[in-house]
Amino acid sequence: MTPAQAGRVAWFVVSIFVVETVVFGLSVLPAFSFWTWSVALVPDQWILRPAVVAMSLLPAYLVFAFALIGLSALSTRICGWRTAPNGAWKLRDLEWPLLDWSRYMISTHVVRVLVGTFFRASFLWSLYMRWNGARMGRGVHINSLSISDHNMLDFGDGVVLGENVHLSGHTVEGGMVKTGTVKLGRFCTVGLGSMVGINVEAGEKCQIGAMSVVLKGTRLDAESVYVGVPVRKVERNSPAAQTVETALLDA
Numbered sequence: 566m567t568p569a570q571a572g573r574v575a576w577f578v579v580s581i582f583v584v585e586t587v588v589f590g591l592s593v594l595p596a597f598s599f600w601t602w603s604v605a606l607v608p609d610q611w612i613l614r615p616a617v618v619a620m621s622l623l624p625a626y627l628v629f630a631f632a633l634i635g636l637s638a639l640s641t642r643i644c645g646w647r648t649a650p651n652g653a654w655k656l657r658d659l660e661w662p663l664l665d666w667s668r669y670m671i672s673t674h675v676v677r678v679l680v681g682t683f684f685r686a687s688f689l690w691s692l693y694m695r696w697n698g699a700r701m702g703r704g705v706h707i708n709s710l711s712i713s714d715h716n717m718l719d720f721g722d723g724v725v726l727g728e729n730v731h732l733s734g735h736t737v738e739g740g741m742v743k744t745g746t747v748k749l750g751r752f753c754t755v756g757l758g759s760m761v762g763i764n765v766e767a768g769e770k771c772q773i774g775a776m777s778v779v780l781k782g783t784r785l786d787a788e789s790v791y792v793g794v795p796v797r798k799v800e801r802n803s804p805a806a807q808t809v810e811t812a813l814l815d816a
């Protein structure tokens with residue numbers, strides 16, 4: 566490792582540690598204050614105080630979760646930690662775009678573990694991704710923790726990602742990190758357990774079957790159904806696509 570690389574890695578470690586410490590601490594602060602305040606309100610009698618302590622843990626966690634998604638997204642925006650588009654970086658070079666990407670990944674991972682575990686598929690999970698850089702329409706549901714590089718994602722209204730979908734704006738191949746966008750048109754559905762590569766574009770109401778693989782750079786037609794590994798187009802006019810749109814427009 567060259568001295569320049571060692572310097573970059575040292576700054577990388579210190580900066581991510583300091584930022585995550587501050588973000589985590591500030592997120593805990595309102596929850597902790599709420600908790601101590603609610604405990605102080607009740608007299609210290611037999612079961613009363615322990616009961617209030619126990620009951621206040623869940624609301625305190627909700628306050629923490631909301632604070633964490635906001636502060637974490639704010640911190641990555643302020644620090645400029647994003648995935649650079651059309652990147653192709655050698656891992657061993659440890660250049661700044663790679664380190665910025667790594668800090669973005671770490672920050673996302675902290676929220677994934679502490680908030681996403683309980684809130685995936687909820688509005689809070691989509692909100693976090695939007696705040697963290699994703700372009701996202703209304704009524705987007707993401708029931709997966711394996712979604713990263715949020716600033717490389719562009720989802721239209723009503724997009725649904727099933728459980729355990731793997732979709733991100735990067736891939737690691739042959740010692741290189743490569744990046745690219747993923748665009749899903751309005752009312753696309755990605756079936757559970759599927760993998761979507763970088764530089765994929767899917768037209769409106771495109772349905773990707775469960776356990777399918779969409780290879781990098783693939784263009785998927787609108788109002789079409791794709792299944793398999795790798796995906797192939799199934800020539801049929803799926804009624805499922807229309808059902809999705811109707812349901813959302815009626816809401």
Ligand SMILES: CC(C)(COP(=O)(O)OP(=O)(O)OC[C@H]1O[C@@H](n2cnc3c(N)ncnc32)[C@H](O)[C@@H]1OP(=O)(O)O)[C@@H](O)C(=O)NCCC(=O)NCCS
Pocket residue numbers: 725726727728754755756757772773774775776777790791792793799801802803804805
């Ligand atoms: C892809 C999908 C939408 C197709 O539904 P559809 O339009 O009603 O079509 P069909 O079920 O009639 O299947 C059409 C063809 O694709 C095949 N197929 C369907 N889903 C498949 C899949 N996941 N993998 C491989 N082949 C599949 C069927 O065997 C059939 O093949 P055939 O024409 O040779 O007989 C549906 O099968 C699917 O996978 N949905 C995933 C839903 C999901 O996970 N949602 C996430 C939130 S829970």
